[in-house]
Amino acid sequence: MIKNTISNLIQERRAHIGVIGLGYVGLPLAVEFARKGFQATGFEVDAAKAEKINAGESYIGDVPSSAIKELTGVGRLRATTDFDHLRECDAIIICVPTPLRKTKEPDISYILAAAGDIQKSLRSGQLIILESTTYPGTTDEVLLPILEEKGFKLDQDFLLAFSPERVDPGNPQFLTHNIPKVVGGCTPDSTEVATALYATIVNHVHPVASARVAEAAKLLENTFRAVNIGMANEMARLCYTLNIDTWEVIRAAATKPFGFMPFYPGPGIGGHCIPLDPHYLSWKARQHGFDSRFISLAEEVNSRMPEHVVTLVADGLNDARKSLKGSRVLMLGVAYKKDIDDVRESPALSIIDRLRVKGAEVRYHDPFIQEVTFDDAHTWGNGKPLHSVDLTDDELRTADCVVIVTDHSEIDYKRVTNLTSLIVDTRNALNEDLRRTSRAQIIRL
């Protein structure tokens, strides 16, 4: 039984672990297995990344180069673009991107490419695990047939499981070893062996009955966030209409010690998880004639927040008898959330685009992001990049409106309230003192 063979290799730390995709999920994973004494090989399509790893250099913030250097130095970690080496691996973990197409439908092309590479070098005695976030059924309906195409049989020749990634880049508290790991195999043997493998690097592994339970659990986690953020955003628009301070309402509700979890309004949702993952679930639901209305409603509410922010800017300028057209608007922050340098799916892009379409002159300052380009999804600019401006006194004084889109910690908000005449704060970045002493008119979400 290959279950026993692979289990023994894992117990004795003799299993050779292959990780396909050395991004913010795959690289920390490969490093963790190498640290625990396994031979780990990273498989990358990007030769530059593979070269960096083999040279002892890290390109992922959460993984120090010193760790890479040490592990490659003792020969326990290496990276390659030659996928033929997959046959040397006893366990192969797929950590490739799962983006959306422009139609908001799942794009599992990277998973299919990895599956094709694995199939080419598949041999008896391998455990295959998919970690990429995807719709329930991907592992057993898509991956399994590819792996069985050449006659190899599940359980007899290979094992197959799904285990969702829960990496939170930059989070100093939750790291690979202390984030519980959900694992679901296509068979009990697959679940058992995949659980044993992760138990070597994670304190708590949570086995479930099947791969699709594990796939669905991950999507529930992130859909839960998208829907609750949507609720907070709808509450903000309602409170604006009723002239009630949204943030005070949420702070008060959060005093409830049970049965409530605070989520906060914002300019919209960005990142590579929350705006995308729920669409994997709703797409699968539609294939079965099921209309997941919470997901589409959350998407509608969240995606309209940039429009609401522009309305707040227009309202503020209007109070000063100014029009949006010809006004100078300075955006503070374009990253999708505070203190990071990631602009993927950031609502800031949509806000800039909408302001420009209305004729405003838009500039931005973001200490983490020096340049922003606009793809064809944005009506303005046709790719003309925008560069971060220095946050000088003059920049603040000459702005007709400053919009706080990302509440980076290093910004001196007191200086902003002293030098600016109108501020739209979409992140509750201005505390009560600043609001009380500010010379600026302040509009909050």
Ligand code: SAJ
């Ligand atoms: N956001 C709000 N209001 C909120 C929370 C978030 O508007 O109350 C916005 C953020 O500004 C951002 C977007 O939503 O634009 C997503 O924010 P996020 O805090 O969910 O951050 P992400 O995208 O980095 O989500 C990741 C996810 N991690 C994984 O998928 C492994 C998510 O499940 C985590 O809960 C989240 O990190 C986290 O808690 O840091």
